[in-house]
Amino acid sequence: MEQFPSDLKITALAGGVGGSRLVRGMAEHLSPQQLTVVVNTGDDFVHFGLPISPDLDTVLYNLADVAQKVEGWGIQNDTHACMTALANLGGDSWFRLGDRDLATHLLRGEWLREGLSLTEITGRLARALGVYHAILPMSDDPCRTLVETDGGVLEFQHYFVKERWQPVCRGLRWQGAENARPTPQVLAALQEADAVVVCPSNPFVSVDPILNLPGVRQVMAGKPVVAMSPIIGGMAVKGPAAKMFLELTGEPASVEAVAAHYGDLLAGMAVDEVDDPLVESLSRQLHYVRAMPTLMLNREKQIEVAADFLAFVAEIVAEERTARA
Numbered sequence: 001m002e003q004f005p006s007d008l009k010i011t012a013l014a015g016g017v018g019g020s021r022l023v024r025g026m027a028e029h030l031s032p033q034q035l036t037v038v039v040n041t042g043d044d045f046v047h048f049g050l051p052i053s054p055d056l057d058t059v060l061y062n063l064a065d066v067a068q069k070v071e072g073w074g075i076q077n078d079t080h081a082c083m084t085a086l087a088n089l090g091g092d093s094w095f096r097l098g099d100r101d102l103a104t105h106l107l108r109g110e111w112l113r114e115g116l117s118l119t120e121i122t123g124r125l126a127r128a129l130g131v132y133h134a135i136l137p138m139s140d141d142p143c144r145t146l147v148e149t150d151g152g153v154l155e156f157q158h159y160f161v162k163e164r165w166q167p168v169c170r171g172l173r174w175q176g177a178e179n180a181r182p183t184p185q186v187l188a189a190l191q192e193a194d195a196v197v198v199c200p201s202n203p204f205v206s207v208d209p210i211l212n213l214p215g216v217r218q219v220m221a222g223k224p225v226v227a228m229s230p231i232i233g234g235m236a237v238k239g240p241a242a243k244m245f246l247e248l249t250g251e252p253a254s255v256e257a258v259a260a261h262y263g264d265l266l267a268g269m270a271v272d273e274v275d276d277p278l279v280e281s282l283s284r285q286l287h288y289v290r291a292m293p294t295l296m297l298n299r300e301k302q303i304e305v306a307a308d309f310l311a312f313v314a315e316i317v318a319e320e321r322t323a324r325a
Contacts, residue, residue: 004314008034011193015040015206017072017238018230019199021296023133023140025306026197027063027292032050032132034069036189037063040169040201041137042145042174042209045157047095048086050105051112054157055206056122056137057104057180067275069298072238075100094162121181136185138210143180146173156205165240170249172204175210194317198227200294202241202250203261217265224267224316228259228294228309229255231274237295255267259285268296268316270309288316 010030014023014037023037036268043054061067068074078098087093097105100137104125117140126135145156149167153310154286172249174180190196201207211217231253237243242253251257255271255278268288271278276291283289296302 004029004034004310006031006034007194008314008317009036009192009194010034010197010310010313011036011038011189011195012197012199013038013040013201013207013210014059014199015043015201015210017058018296019055019201019206020058020072020305021302022197022199022309024062024065024299024302025168025296025302027282027308028132028303029310030133032134036134036136036193036209038136038138038186038189040206040209042205043121043156043160044142044144045155045208046257047097047157048091048106049109050102051096052095052097052105052157053108053118053122055135056118056135057101060104060122060126060129060131063126063135065129065299066123066129074098082184089260091134091289095157110306117183119185132274134185134194136183136189138182138186139180139213140183141180142176143209143213144175145178145209146172148172148176160240165243167243169240171231171248174209178213180213182210186213187215187219189218190223193222193223194222195226195313198225198262198266200230200237202230202236202239202244204244211265220265224313224320225262225265226288226313226316227258227262227266229258229269229271229275231255231258232294233274255282256285267320268312288312288319293324 012049039059040055058073063245066075068076075098078100080307083093083096118137147154147159150169230241245253245257255275270290272294279289292308296305
């Protein structure tokens with residue numbers, strides 16, 4: 001297994017399946033003292049009175065190695081007896097919660113009512129599942145993604161799951177953004193990091209909610225920020241990222257579009273090997289660019305891809321340290 005400097009500290013920004021898979025791979029190479037994950041909570045919503053945190057749970061279940069192997073979300077071999085019964089009774093079952101998954105949401109709701117913060121709750125759930133890398137919600141304050149479509153404004157999960165992300169996305173906004181703040185733990189993790197990794201998550205709905213919080217971009221300034229592109233050969237592996245690039249920017253999805261979206265924030269970006277012909281042009285946008293395999297469809301590939309990516313990040317950190325010396 002690849003060895004990395006024991007003092008290398010990484011803070012990753014993640015959401016969704018792609019981000020969770022990279023985080024899962026990195027956790028094989030970095031100790032809990034070396035890797036902290038800041039997770040999007042813009043997808044959070046309340047369903048049947050239960051507080052659901054889809055991205056937090058996807059990261060949690062992947063790090064606990066209990067996530068569904070193919071889909072990447074939910075719990076492997078979960079059953080759906082409760083949702084089947086709900087449907088039989090005439091209930092709305094478009095958001096299918098597994099029976100074991102329900103336990104997470106029931107406890108989260110109970111602990112929220114007791115006054116615990118989302119950060120504290122996530123820590124409790126992680127320890128119960130044997131996860132010791134820190135998983136930090138981006139905020140303890142509600143900051144919900146709303147999707148502006150031709151048919152009106154939709155809560156994100158209604159757009160993403162119920163409507164299967166088919167409505168045209170005309171814009172995004174965040175309910176509660178005026179009051180939402182990053183937690184002290186998030187700001188400390190970013191401040192202490194040698195590098196910040198932007199996972200291959202949807203830039204618009206998984207990463208931007210984190211970056212838009214007050215003070216986040218400022219504390220990241222001056223640090224090496226390295227992304228892995230969520231776009232491979234002009235397409236997204238999962239979800240609506242490619243469609244959103246076209247609908248929100250008017251430009252087709254590409255690694256260049258990803259780099260342009262993050263702009264001056266990035267020092268470098270890893271792209272998939274199929275996009276190797278674009279490395280030269282990307283190098284005019286970014287100081288560090290590398291093509292490598294990035295598909296992570298099983299655990300072995302997650303570990304392998306993470307090793308190559310972390311080697312790239314470690315090289316950038318070392319070069320940046322040398323330049324500052």
